[in-house]
Amino acid sequence: MTTLAESLNPSSSEQTLEKIERSAIDASARLPVLLFFGTAIFWLLIGSLLALVASFKMSIPGFLDNEAWLTFGRVRPAHMNTVIYGWASAAGIGVGLWLMARLCRVAMMHTSLLIVAAIFWNLGVLVGTLGILAGDSRSIEWLEFPGYSTPILFIAYAFIGIWGIIMFRFRRPGHVYVSQWYLLAAFLWFPWLYGTVNILLIWQPILGSAQGAVNWWYAHNVLGLWFTPIGLASAYYMIPKVIGRPIHSYYLSILGFWSLALFYSWNGMHHLIGGPFPAWMISASVVASIMMFIPVITVAINHHMTMKGHFGGLKWSPTLRFTVFGAMSYTVVSFQGSLMAIPTLNQITHFTHYTIGHSHLGLYAFFTMMMFGAMYYITPRLVGWEWPSANLIRWHFWLAAIGILVMVGALTLGGIIQGLALYDPAVNFMNSMHFASPFLWVRSISGLLLTAAHVIFAVHFVMMLLQMGSKRGEPTLFARPVLEEETLSV
Amino acid sequence: MVPAILILGGLIFLSGSALIAFYWAARSGQFRNLKKGSEVIFDEDEPIGQSTDRFPMKHKE
Amino acid sequence: MNRLPLLFLGIFLTFASAWAGLVAYPYLKLGQLLPITNEETGELVPPPLSGIADAGQDVYAANGCLYCHSQQVRPAYLSTDIAKGLGPRRTVARDYIRSRPAFLGTMRTGPDLTNVGLRYSAEWQHRHLYEPGEVSKGSIMPAFRYLYIMQKIEGAPNADALKDLTGPHAPKPGYEVVPTEDAKALVAYLLSLKRNYPLPESPEEALE
Numbered sequence: 001m002t003t004l005a006e007s008l009n010p011s012s013s014e015q016t017l018e019k020i021e022r023s024a025i026d027a028s029a030r031l032p033v034l035l036f037f038g039t040a041i042f043w044l045l046i047g048s049l050l051a052l053v054a055s056f057k058m059s060i061p062g063f064l065d066n067e068a069w070l071t072f073g074r075v076r077p078a079h080m081n082t083v084i085y086g087w088a089s090a091a092g093i094g095v096g097l098w099l100m101a102r103l104c105r106v107a108m109m110h111t112s113l114l115i116v117a118a119i120f121w122n123l124g125v126l127v128g129t130l131g132i133l134a135g136d137s138r139s140i141e142w143l144e145f146p147g148y149s150t151p152i153l154f155i156a157y158a159f160i161g162i163w164g165i166i167m168f169r170f171r172r173p174g175h176v177y178v179s180q181w182y183l184l185a186a187f188l189w190f191p192w193l194y195g196t197v198n199i200l201l202i203w204q205p206i207l208g209s210a211q212g213a214v215n216w217w218y219a220h221n222v223l224g225l226w227f228t229p230i231g232l233a234s235a236y237y238m239i240p241k242v243i244g245r246p247i248h249s250y251y252l253s254i255l256g257f258w259s260l261a262l263f264y265s266w267n268g269m270h271h272l273i274g275g276p277f278p279a280w281m282i283s284a285s286v287v288a289s290i291m292m293f294i295p296v297i298t299v300a301i302n303h304h305m306t307m308k309g310h311f312g313g314l315k316w317s318p319t320l321r322f323t324v325f326g327a328m329s330y331t332v333v334s335f336q337g338s339l340m341a342i343p344t345l346n347q348i349t350h351f352t353h354y355t356i357g358h359s360h361l362g363l364y365a366f367f368t369m370m371m372f373g374a375m376y377y378i379t380p381r382l383v384g385w386e387w388p389s390a391n392l393i394r395w396h397f398w399l400a401a402i403g404i405l406v407m408v409g410a411l412t413l414g415g416i417i418q419g420l421a422l423y424d425p426a427v428n429f430m431n432s433m434h435f436a437s438p439f440l441w442v443r444s445i446s447g448l449l450l451t452a453a454h455v456i457f458a459v460h461f462v463m464m465l466l467q468m469g470s471k472r473g474e475p476t477l478f479a480r481p482v483l484e485e486e487t488l489s490v
Numbered sequence: 491m492v493p494a495i496l497i498l499g500g501l502i503f504l505s506g507s508a509l510i511a512f513y514w515a516a517r518s519g520q521f522r523n524l525k526k527g528s529e530v531i532f533d534e535d536e537p538i539g540q541s542t543d544r545f546p547m548k549h550k551e
Numbered sequence: 552m553n554r555l556p557l558l559f560l561g562i563f564l565t566f567a568s569a570w571a572g573l574v575a576y577p578y579l580k581l582g583q584l585l586p587i588t589n590e591e592t593g594e595l596v597p598p599p600l601s602g603i604a605d606a607g608q609d610v611y612a613a614n615g616c617l618y619c620h621s622q623q624v625r626p627a628y629l630s631t632d633i634a635k636g637l638g639p640r641r642t643v644a645r646d647y648i649r650s651r652p653a654f655l656g657t658m659r660t661g662p663d664l665t666n667v668g669l670r671y672s673a674e675w676q677h678r679h680l681y682e683p684g685e686v687s688k689g690s691i692m693p694a695f696r697y698l699y700i701m702q703k704i705e706g707a708p709n710a711d712a713l714k715d716l717t718g719p720h721a722p723k724p725g726y727e728v729v730p731t732e733d734a735k736a737l738v739a740y741l742l743s744l745k746r747n748y749p750l751p752e753s754p755e756e757a758l759e
Contacts, residue, residue, distance in 0.1 A: 057693060058660070058691055059691070061683070061684060061690070061691045061692060061693050061694070062684070062693075062694070065693045065694050065696070066696070066697070067697065068614075068697040071614055071615070071693055071695070071697075072615065072618070072619070072693050073614045073615020073616055073617075073618055073619075073693075074613075074614065074615055076615060076618050077615055077618065135613035135614065136613065137612065137613065137615065138612045138652060139611070139612040139613075139615055139616075139617045139618075139652070139654065140652055141617075141657065196574060200574070201652065205651070205652065207583070207584065207647075207648045208584055208644050208645065208646075208647040208648040208650065208653055209642075209643075209644040209646070209647040209653045209655065210580075210644065210653075211647075211652045211653045212653055212655045213573055213574075214573070214574055215652075217569075217573040217574055264569075265569030265570065265573070266568075266569045266572065266573065269573065271657060272623075272655065272657075273625075273629065274623070274625030274626060274629040274630050274632075274641075275623050275625070275642075275655060276623060276641070276642045276643045276644050276646060276647060276655070277644065281572060281573065281576070284572060288569075343629055346629075347629060347630050347631075350630075350657075351621055351656075351657065351658055351659035352658075352659070355657065355658070356658075422659060423630075423631055424631070425631050425634040425635045425636075429662050430687065430689055430690070432659075433660065433689075433690075433691060434689060437691075
């Protein structure tokens with residue numbers, strides 16, 4: 001029976017010293033990771049529903065307009081916060097926890113910390129979402145959860161951070177894999193971002209347009225220093241593991257990590273080009289946004305060279321399909337982001353649907369698809385069963401892929417048209433709206449495709465929990481190892 | 491004043507830990523033998539050359 | 552690696568610089584701006600908000616007006632905002648020191664509101680909030696009927712009752728639509744949105 005002090009000291013642990021079965025690691029991670037995955041999928045469904053309501057309201061303004069809690073100005077931030085904190089962050093945490101255990105090569109310990117964290121996290125999201133619908137949001141973008149819910153999230157997070165540090169101390173000695181660098185960085189960066197912005201905008205608000213600077217420093221950094229590292233950590237692990245081949249250039253992956261860390265933080269102001277700020281702040285952000293080409297190209301080359309010759313894997317591996325879709329989207333959205341920061345282009349695209357297309361390309365086509373891929377890999381290893389139905393996975397993939405491509409396409413085209421109309425002083429404002437309206441209808445329909453994909457995924461996940469698939473072979477291989485004889489439909 | 495101290499403290503902690511991390515990594519040889527580093531996620535159970543994921547089969551074993 | 556200390560210094564400075572530029576500077580400099588005195592009129596600019604207009608900011612925040620409406624006029628060298636008549640000059644940090652929070656916004660699904668107080672009367676604003684589709688044909692703005700009360704007329708009509716309502720929710724004979732305190736506060740806030748006072752850091756720009 002170890003005391004608490006002993007449980008925090010690596011030199012007292014036997015498992016650090018001897019090799020441990022991979023399946024034992026997976027088994028130890030089961031409850032916390034499934035808790036995060038399950039609740040994340042719940043919020044994905046809620047967030048999708050809120051998205052549909054908001055999207056249809058933009059085409060039918062009279063839709064559900066009797067109640068205060070359903071007004072567009074509340075449903076839209078409720079959608080954003082449930083998908084950012086309820087779905088994406090929770091899925092990212094679940095994936096990150098499992099990756100940490102695998103990469104530390106020890107069984108998860110102090111899982112009670114994580115279970116408490118999961119409960120608090122979900123409580124925070126629930127209270128926050130209800131608070132927005134009740135009218136307590138301050139309309140600070142990406143931070144609309146009212147002040148009474150954010151400490152709950154912060155506590156949840158603190159537990160996760162503490163756990164991460166303990167796990168790292170207990171890891172088996174040896175090389176620290178690149179995914180682990182990304183995860184540790186993400187786990188440390190996020191509380192600092194969240195704490196700083198809560199202090200400066202909610203607890204002791206600073207005055208005036210300075211809030212905008214801090215607001216977008218936060219929001220953009222959540223993308224680049226929280227979601228991006230978790231997504232890339234997953235890609236750097238999943239791609240090599242699935243195809244059975246190490247990363248092409250490990251040196252490039254390390255270069256990519258450090259250059260991301262250095263350049264990313266300056267980007268935030270590109271959301272406010274032309275805004276009430278000193279010119280140097282905006283210019284610095286534009287420059288940093290262009291500098292981002294370096295880490296992004298690094299990652300793209302690395303992924304491509306690793307995958308080269310193995311693209312056939314997209315036919316038989318669900319994880320690879322989702323992960324590679326996500327990785328390619330990462331490259332595209334990052335290039336698009338760098339270009340959008342150029343003032344000549346920004347004059348047209350700022351304030352339009354184009355920005356929304358960009359944000360969905362990043363958070364959905366990159367991050368969400370990446371998380372789906374990781375969850376398809378991880379879940380069987382946690383429960384010891386295969387996914388019951390290949391067809392449900394295929395439907396999920398195609399509905400999501402087509403849905404998001406159509407959505408981004410519609411918002412991008414609609415946004416450009418809207419932006420050109422807004423730019424021209426001779427064009428009446430109302431026309432900028434009318435020109436874009438067919439594209440908003442297309443967006444709503446693509447949202448239906450995405451929601452269907454999520455329902456399928458949720459149902460399939462529940463089937464997994466109910467152990468409706470066939471048992472997996474030991475230790476973590478699928479039962480039928482031979483590849484070349486199979487021809488499977490896509 | 492308190493918020494400024496907290497934020498400044500956070501920054502110093504973060505940058506400091508980044509520096510310490512980089513220093514430790516350089517010292518403990520994380521940047522040596524990168525090829526071996528990339529192979530650390532493989533072992534006897536799941537060796538290089540073997541895939542570890544596929545669509546579930548329609549029939550059970 | 553002998554050059555480690557120099558490398559560390561470089562890493563530290565780069566990482567810290569973003570924080571310094573985007574968080575510390577706004578906090579220390581922009582966040583401490585004070586109103587100044589208009590030399591011609593002797594008034595403080597930006598002018599303080601009346602109590603009810605200040606309360607209106609809370610209604611604006613609670614109902615998410617910012618998700619469709621921006622409040623910033625960009626300079627002529629970066630946009631056509633001034634040519635389109637959004638304001639006589641670009642907005643600067645000092646313009647937002649009374650805002651809680653600064654509703655800069657990032658979408659123009661609806662028009663920019665920086666100077667909306669110069670364009671419409673209180674009557675127009677109330678009618679527009681109650682039935683936007685009637686006031687602006689083809690508008691996708693949602694109606695904010697929940698900020699208003701439909702009530703039976705008792706004796707003389709209420710002085711604040713909305714006039715000339717034409718849409719499907721217009722009051723039947725014998726009924727009137729009256730604004731709640733929230734609606735009055737919101738409209739007072741909208742009427743306060745005027746950034747046509749001069750500021751030395753943002754001179755009026757001649758139209759091209």
